[in-house]
Amino acid sequence: MNNFYIYDVFYKDGKKNTSTTVIFCPGNFLDIEQLQLELKLFYTNHFQTDRTVLIGGKYIDKFVEKITNARKDIFKYVPKIEDITFFDNLHVLCFDINGNIHEQSHNDLKEFKGLNTFKKYFINQGLTKIFVERGGLVESTGSHHHYMFPSGRKHSDKFLRVANILLYSSEIYFIAFRLLQFFKTENYKEIYCDTSSINSVAIALNDLLNRFSSELKIYPINSFQSYDGLYSGKVQLKSNSFILISASTSGNILEYIIEKNRELKKDNIVTLFYLDNTKPSKIALEQVACNLTKNEGNPNGVERFVSYESQHSCDLCISGSYPIEISGDVFLLEKPKINGVRIDASDMDIQTSSHFINQFMSYKGNSSIMKTNYKEIGEGFVKKYEVYIDYSYIIDNISSDNRFKKYKEKLDAYVNQYVPSNLKYILHLNDDASKKLAEYVKEKIKANYCSSSIPSLISQDQFSKISKANEGSILIVGSCITNGKNLLYLSRALRNYKLRIIYFIGIIRPNNQKSYSFLRTNLKYGRYGAENSTFIEVEKIFCSNKNIDNPWQEELNFLKKHLTLSDDLELNTFLKERIKSIENCYSNEVRGMHDNLFLPITKAGKGSKNLKIRRNSAFFNRENYAEHVSQSDVYFNIAYVINKLRNSENSLHTLKQSAFVRNLISPENLNRFNDGIIQACILRSASKEELNYAFDEELSGQLKDILTTIFKYKTQEQGEAILEFLYSLAIKKMTLKLHHLSYLLSILENEKNYLIRFFCKIIKIEYKLISNNIDSSN
Template sequence: MGKFYIYNSNIDNRDYKNATVIFNPNITFDFNALQNELSDYFSNHHQTSAIIFLHCSTINKVDLLIAANFNKIFKSIPKAEEISLSENIFHVSYYKDSYQFSSKDKFIKRHFKEIINQGLANIFIKNGGLVESNGISHHYVFPSGKHSSKFLRTANVLTNKSEIDFIALNTLHQFKGIDFNNIYCDTLSINVIAYSITHYLDRFGNSKSINIESFKSYNGIYNENSIFYEDSIFLISASTSGGIIYYLKDKHPEIDSKNICILYYLPIDKNSHLALESVICNLLLHDKLKYGIEIYAQFKVNQKCVFCENNSSPIKIIGDSFSLDEPIINTRNIIAKKYITKPIKDFVETFKFNNKTGTSLKVSYSEESTIRKKYNLYIDYENIIENISEEQYKTHREKIDAYVDQFVPASLKYIIYLNDKGSLLLSEYIHERIKKYSNNSIQIINQSDLNENSITKDTPGSVLIVGSCITNGKNLLYLSRFFRNHDNIRLIYFIGINRISDSTKQRELKSNIKYGLYGAENSSFIEIENIFCDNLNISTPWENELEHLKDIQSSLDKSSTFIEKRIIIINEFSNIKNKGGTTEIFYGDINENELKIRKNSAFFNDNNYFENVTQSDVYFTISCVLTNMRNNKIDGLFQTNFVKNLLDPLIFNRFNDGIIQASILRASKNEELNYSISYKSSENMLTLLKTFIKHRNEYQGEAIIEFLYALSIGKLRLFKDHYRILIEELNDTNDKKINIFNTSINTIYKNSL
């Protein structure tokens, strides 16, 4: 919950392709908070061509304030960006009725409506304003009688004060010149917008009391007893037709259309001119600027609904609520043909353990050269490229050589590599291969050393941008922006492993960095390998485990040797020699034997993996399989507010290797193992847990400690009554290793609903 609302906006402008907008809803600047919020923001978003501050007109000399705090505010910006950034900072002040621009801000003024619309759309989309079902199990029925598998729900997005204030300010500007004493909202949830509007009015000298009420959408309109005061404005949360405006006008002709606004509008039925005049944010997909929502199917009262015909359950939307007692819960299984794909098997086959080089697939590590959280899955590309001549990497080496020969041009003058050792080694490998064929003296430059004097704007030729692995492409976007005014330079992006989590994000990245002076294919993008990995920028399962174990240890009267040993093992993952965990990443069995995979596993191409893989190789495979499931919005693990997809507990019976079970537990997300929301699933899980406890000294229960650990951190959750049965079972075992997590599990039980 930040003090500022920060977002990126694309702009149809030659000099400024995009901008980072910083909206300050307050009457002062908290620069310490801004520094932290920008650091968090730029850890997940790329730097843009400009920074635009939107600030209250009551703040004096904003330019001097920003200049005085420049180094503090933009500490997270790469060095190569600092000079150009300082020259491209703009300030726009807001008043009660409008924004005010300086003469320097002409390009902003021209594009400002679109910039604001993107900010409003961003709030809606990122906060889940578009509620979706797959249309198979259920769909939605609106108050107007229309049926659809999706709908707009503004209530979902009003969670952050700075974002609420941003919506409210732009809504207030919609009513410029209108004197009002009453604000009517179509649903209770958007009353917060109305209250924010009154705060702005107070700030700008209007101290009168404003009455705020809800008129309950269509029900309030059709109610003949509804009375609306003349000096009123009306806020409509969302609409796909603008029909509610016509209904208001028809039933209450005394209301002027200028006094009505729709916060969020998606013109599915038709593009109503009356509605568009009243819209704060148009959500319609903007192909050129790449934001918005695609039109989706709706079925009117007099039309056949394809969802109903396919026996999909209709859920009525009543105001802000649903006629739904509990979420729809599905259990999902790992279907081999669908999710354990050949690309995953082939990738792991190439980079898994071998006796000469070890494994390149590791866990819980981050490059020394990068200031970021650890990777859950870490691909040690330095190890790969240092041993590229080994037979293990023959396929990868041949692909690199072929792509270098095909795509690296004779005009190459510079190789710029991302700031990690693997990227440097890949750059040197490429340079060694091409230098004998080139007439140019090719310079190799670290991205962090790049500045405006490194390559002049009028330099002709080609630049090869080399990355070992990319997780989100942020650094490539930095470089794309850096070269935006180098019209004579052709860029070729050359990536060893593209591990961005899904195809949509991969397409978006490629589209953004390839686009330029000559259109969508201005630059080239080459990737040697491609795999979908979970790249969320949060603490890894092992960092979470470390904190949990320290908490347990500190609560004990006598330190546990078992816990102390485990803490040492996890800390060793950070050792620069290890560069992540490969073995002992899971708890062993009850006799402290390491979990190993048996023969005939569905997760590998053949049995050659047997005794030739590390635990991290197995975990990497399982994690990628679960990522595939999350990317499936139809019948996978994709979650919505009203549909919860759980991993079927019987997966742990079907895949009975302890190492597979442990991998699933570690790689899954909390909501995928939350069986507390389904009595039947919890009952199935409890039955399995009792079996694992009973057979803890046999292979059937070899992962019991991993299951108990998952229960102790609240990742694996049961129905409350089932905890009591489980705890009784655990108390009867009288085994120190089994009971080490008992207190934590008891705490979870007591705090359960």
């Protein structure tokens, strides 16, 4: 996404307020399908403006013809479109090597009246939007620190940081397009940047210049590391140097460069983003790509902020705030790149997931195998599985439950094929399900042996019963394996035995292919090489293997905390019942949750029935799934998808996180998959990092719009998961910009439902919007 930079411009054309949607095309060709898709997404959060303008370079072959010929397809998803009115106000502009804009005429396009007025506003507003929405204004949080500018003198609690905004190539090329007006190819031979963090802009500028020429020219790009490099005296700037300053609030750096480098004139230097925070610099204003200052012509600009000329005059220092020096090319508080990840068909992987899910699906919402929140207690450990596969139920009912017919056929075939005639031992892992599977295997094969040769059945704890003198083979049986630690332990323990090993696993469920391959390779390797031992699994599925602090353990802690703080009888009754429903699933008889996973639907002012899947879900391919699936079946399916994304090796489509990249679950998923139970599954299975929309203004805005609908229609299908959304906000698992959150809470200001009131009050307390006093009353 973001192959095009699309934004709205607002200005006065004479006395008339005018709005224009700008579509900047940064590439050297026009991708019609991609543009259609990005416009579709854009208009989910934006309204149709007075006119639409496409802008591209003159190097794009037949630019205007391609647009006019495909205009019906390109603008297919523009809302409430009236063809005649819309296309009468559709215009195509091209820019040349000097950055000059020219209208492209065509029989199907009308003249752009008011073009000159448009030119005055569209670039600066477009650049300001990039800067503001991508977090270019860095603000210190709290009072413990503030910033000391690179000059070493000025102090402030705000700082302009251009590196934060360079996230998308379309926006970087838009900045470079603006610089064409300042760069004269006959005058300059090299480009200097005040910090290497903006080198991408210089590279994009070089690329744009080459698109207009038949001869490739590479301009050397260097950095003088802001004031550090300038003060060192090592940087030699000449009259053929083109110099880019990332940002300035005074213009002092520009004046300093001219003073110390006599060959230079003001035309050699351009400041990308300028805020006339003090007395405006005339020289700086003439050589600015974008003036961020908020005014009538730039309504979404940056407000002037207070800065102090020195430490001695700094009120922040006097109050005890610590000044953080910003120097060179490194700024440790840099915000990471933000990506919104959209769940697609490849993530659902229906062919793999449904093969597994369909054969183990619940029957009329009961007799579930795929469960959540099972608490397994062993020697020295307590595991609380997010996702649990109840293999005991499978093996107990394998002959009587028709659901397991295909699994039984496969299991029996594998027993016949892979269990050798020289088998001496059947060793099972210590859990009950593994013991039951081992007993099943022994029962199937015992007719193949005379009574004196029937293999011995032993547990992992009885390993000492194995004789080193015995020759033959050993079958190691595991019911449902996640990481295979016990198998690796047994593999090492059997190295000095003469027995050939066959690992026989009912279901293997590692979290990714890498973990599976690692386990399989290590278990098979032995004295005679990579295929020394045999590894057999009847079924395989990749899914989450989280077993600490799963979503229901987190909810349990939350409920118990607020139960002690509340004196509201109705609320306390609900909290106690909810706690009981979570804790009751730990017994060996119940073995995990299959129903009541989520907070209930609110109806007629009261908490009522449970969330259920609707028909025609994209996540299931079985016709009658809606009649049978339990909540835990649905959760298993969604958790499978989220886990698959976390382990994706596609850097452009993954939920892997790093210090420099934050991949979030796109809010669009909550709109596309509007089943309340699907939304609840996404919220529960996702991590905090994957739902941290406070990182990005645009994603936070998208989420705000989606939640607005859910909150307003809370008693209808659209809002059936409102309690799950509020809970996620209350525990700060899902976060968004504070001004968006405040707006959402205002929608529920006079809410009567006691559970909604309860969660809203907690959210307000957590975000310090009210004092700490928990009960459900207003």
